Amino acid sequence: MGKTLFEKVWDAHVVAQDEGAPAVLYIDAHLIHEVTSPQAFAMLRERGLKVRRPDKTFATMDHAIPTRNVDIELWPSDAATQVRTLRQNCKDFGITLWDVDGPVQGIVHVVGPEMGITQPGMTIVCGDSHTSTHGAFGALAFGIGTSEVAHVLATQCLLQKKPKTMAITVDGELGKGVTAKDIILAIIAKNGAGGGAGYVFEYRGSAIRKLSMASRMTICNMSIEGGARAGMIAPDETTFEYVKGRPYAPKGEEWERAVAYWRTLVTDEDAVFDRELKLDAGELQPMVTYGTNPGQGVPITGRIPYPEELEDPAERRSLISALEYMGLKPGQPMEGQPVDIVFIGSCTNSRIEDLREAAAIVKGKKIADHVWGIVVPGSKSVKAQAEAEGLDRIFIEAGFEWRGAGCSMCLAMNEDKAGAGKYVASTSNRNFQGRQGPGARSLLMSPIMAAAAAVKGRVVDVREMLN
Amino acid sequence: MQPFTTLTSTAAPLRMENVDTDQIIPAQYLTAVTKEGMGKGLFSWIRYNPDGTPKPDFVLNKPEYQGAQILIAGRNFGSGSSREHAVWALTDYGFRCVISPGFADIFYNNSLKNGLLPIVLPEEVVNLLWDLVEEEPKTLLHIDLRSQTVTLPDGQQHSFAIDPFRKLCLLEGVDDLGYLLSKEEAIAAYEARPRWA
Numbered sequence: 054m055g056k057t058l059f060e061k062v063w064d065a066h067v068v069a070q071d072e073g074a075p076a077v078l079y080i081d082a083h084l085i086h087e088v089t090s091p092q093a094f095a096m097l098r099e100r101g102l103k104v105r106r107p108d109k110t111f112a113t114m115d116h117a118i119p120t121r122n123v124d125i126e127l128w129p130s131d132a133a134t135q136v137r138t139l140r141q142n143c144k145d146f147g148i149t150l151w152d153v154d155g156p157v158q159g160i161v162h163v164v165g166p167e168m169g170i171t172q173p174g175m176t177i178v179c180g181d182s183h184t185s186t187h188g189a190f191g192a193l194a195f196g197i198g199t200s201e202v203a204h205v206l207a208t209q210c211l212l213q214k215k216p217k218t219m220a221i222t223v224d225g226e227l228g229k230g231v232t233a234k235d236i237i238l239a240i241i242a243k244n245g246a247g248g249g250a251g252y253v254f255e256y257r258g259s260a261i262r263k264l265s266m267a268s269r270m271t272i273c274n275m276s277i278e279g280g281a282r283a284g285m286i287a288p289d290e291t292t293f294e295y296v297k298g299r300p301y302a303p304k305g306e307e308w309e310r311a312v313a314y315w316r317t318l319v320t321d322e323d324a325v326f327d328r329e330l331k332l333d334a335g336e337l338q339p340m341v342t343y344g345t346n347p348g349q350g351v352p353i354t355g356r357i358p359y360p361e362e363l364e365d366p367a368e369r370r371s372l373i374s375a376l377e378y379m380g381l382k383p384g385q386p387m388e389g390q391p392v393d394i395v396f397i398g399s400c401t402n403s404r405i406e407d408l409r410e411a412a413a414i415v416k417g418k419k420i421a422d423h424v425w426g427i428v429v430p431g432s433k434s435v436k437a438q439a440e441a442e443g444l445d446r447i448f449i450e451a452g453f454e455w456r457g458a459g460c461s462m463c464l465a466m467n468e469d470k471a472g473a474g475k476y477v478a479s480t481s482n483r484n485f486q487g488r489q490g491p492g493a494r495s496l497l498m499s500p501i502m503a504a505a506a507a508v509k510g511r512v513v514d515v516r517e518m519l520n
Numbered sequence: 521m522q523p524f525t526t527l528t529s530t531a532a533p534l535r536m537e538n539v540d541t542d543q544i545i546p547a548q549y550l551t552a553v554t555k556e557g558m559g560k561g562l563f564s565w566i567r568y569n570p571d572g573t574p575k576p577d578f579v580l581n582k583p584e585y586q587g588a589q590i591l592i593a594g595r596n597f598g599s600g601s602s603r604e605h606a607v608w609a610l611t612d613y614g615f616r617c618v619i620s621p622g623f624a625d626i627f628y629n630n631s632l633k634n635g636l637l638p639i640v641l642p643e644e645v646v647n648l649l650w651d652l653v654e655e656e657p658k659t660l661l662h663i664d665l666r667s668q669t670v671t672l673p674d675g676q677q678h679s680f681a682i683d684p685f686r687k688l689c690l691l692e693g694v695d696d697l698g699y700l701l702s703k704e705e706a707i708a709a710y711e712a713r714p715r716w717a
């Protein structure tokens with residue numbers, strides 16, 4: 054029997070497998086950041102261990118850092134301590150650090166691929182659940198806890214139980230105004246926020262093949278919101294084109310050998326998945342979430358369900374408490390819902406392609422008077438590219454704030470927070486209670502939908518603005 | 521890591537589904553560079569009012585659930601962020617076991633690495649336990665990891681599954697690191713292989 058893409062990558066990384074024990078899995082690249090690493094380094098120090106492969110470990114700063122132009126040293130916050138701690142740890146253990154004050158820095162899942170660290174067939178981990186993003190390259194990439202960060206630092210390996218596989222096939226043509234974000238929000242709405250627990254997703258089908266790497270990353274990024282620790286897309290010419298020439302990509306003859314190997318990383322015809330899910334791209338519409346888990350989303354032309362319509366008592370309870378928190382009503386259409394804040398950013402949607410699409414919507418327009426809009430590029434390099442293309446001017450002239458690279462209002466660890474009760478049209482990935490600030494109410498959507506919401510001051514169907 | 525063998529304790533019912541790790545420990549508590557004291561931030565949004573006073577309706581603020589070492593939660597517990605801080609907050613607060621119809625993968629793994637036993641029981645059983653401990657908060661549940669059972673005061677028993685390797689680690693209070701370090705030779709051999717095989 055043939056193998057799935059996941060099985061090929063998994064099998065190639067099993068270092069040892071004792072009877073009755075999980076596999077010892079080798080990790081090719083380990084990304085770290087300021088928030089989930091300090092305690093891991095403390096564990097190493099406690100046991101007197103070194104970092105086994107500093108050359109396979111890369112650090113950046115993204116979660117806690119400010120995105121305004123401020124000197125971190127003058128920043129009166131615990132975040133400054135985390136930044137200093139990471140600097141010290143990288144220095145002590147010989148790890149490459151993309152520091153806030155250097156030329157390369159940004160959200161770990163934007164910077165890794167940009168630098169060419171992320172390559173097909175690799176195993177990649179990070180103490181961050183959105184490590185699933187890197188699966189867009191045909192890598193097996195997943196988030197780990199801080200204890201596991203320590204394990205990888207010390208041994209470059211993890212003990213892992215083999216997950217199950219689920220094929221998610223999206224065939225057909227996406228309609229105008231329907232994006233990768235809508236595909237993944239539709240998948241999660243269909244399969245549930247916990248529906249992928251224990252599985253690795255493989256996204257396949259003609260609609261997936263046509264997507265850019267940025268779009269593929271958007272989809273794989275939110276695998277975790279669907280409950281799957283990892284999501285993968287088989288590498289193809291689009292992938293190779295993206296990786297080629299990046300700083301850490303293989304070069305010359307090495308490149309040829311790499312591509313020849315990468316071409317074998319597809320699911321065999323006769324391979325069997327544990328589960329399958331199919332979607333027709335042509336039926337998808339722009340999506341927006343109304344609740345407090347990412348599965349609670351509807352097409353823009355849809356409405357919020359009534360609790361009575363849900364069979365399952367747990368789902369019903371979830372819906373009622375979500376709507377109470379969100380201040381929304383059962384049966385209410387999402388179109389027309391006023392918004393107070395628009396956040397364009399996060400590892401889901403802060404790449405140059407996302408910013409270009411959003412800028413095209415707001416170009417020559419003004420955001421609504423009552424709306425506070427911020428655009429936070431995913432990395433310094435995205436920021437520089439956007440500025441070279443004049444996208445910053447478009448956003449600023451429309452009334453947005455143009456920030457430095459980081460996670461920002463995606464998780465509200467710094468001062469970029471939404472106030473209690475505020476509605477945020479957000480391109481990020483989590484609409485959890487309080488995620489974007491205590492009491493803040495997130496409406497997840499695509500960058501073009503968020504841009505349209507900024508201009509109109511309410512949730513609208515972006516397709517009406519695309520002519 | 522503290523070993524886990526048996527536990528007899530009262531249990532706190534958290535009748536909520538999809539409790540994500542942002543709810544368990546909000547991002548504002550993640551700026552710490554150590555693990556200590558995370559229990560303060562546990563469930564802080566639902567546990568405290570904005571002025572810091574406890575919300576009397578929240579289960580952990582009710583006098584009858586003080587000292588409970590078992591938390592009974594709804595499905596998809598621990599979803600979202602990979603922050604191990606969520607587990608540290610639970611253990612620092614005093615929980616040693618969480619029972620749910622289902623856990624998010626990363627949270628489940630993180631729990632095992634910190635001696636917090638995650639027990640998956642069918643939804644009907646969780647519903648029954650909720651009713652039971654809401655009706656009688658003094659109800660003692662007895663958990664035996666060796667026999668993989670949860671026993672109610674009337675003798676009713678529910679068994680749960682756990683990976684044998686993970687079970688052994690919990691029983692002995694050892695984490696993965698020692699095991700991984702013992703594989704040094706295999707790791708070195710793996711690293712010596714050509715990259716594009």
Ligand code: SF4
Pocket residue numbers: 115116160161162181183399400401459460463464481482
């Ligand atoms: S942008 Fe948001 S989801 Fe992505 S790594 Fe940062 S905090 Fe996590």
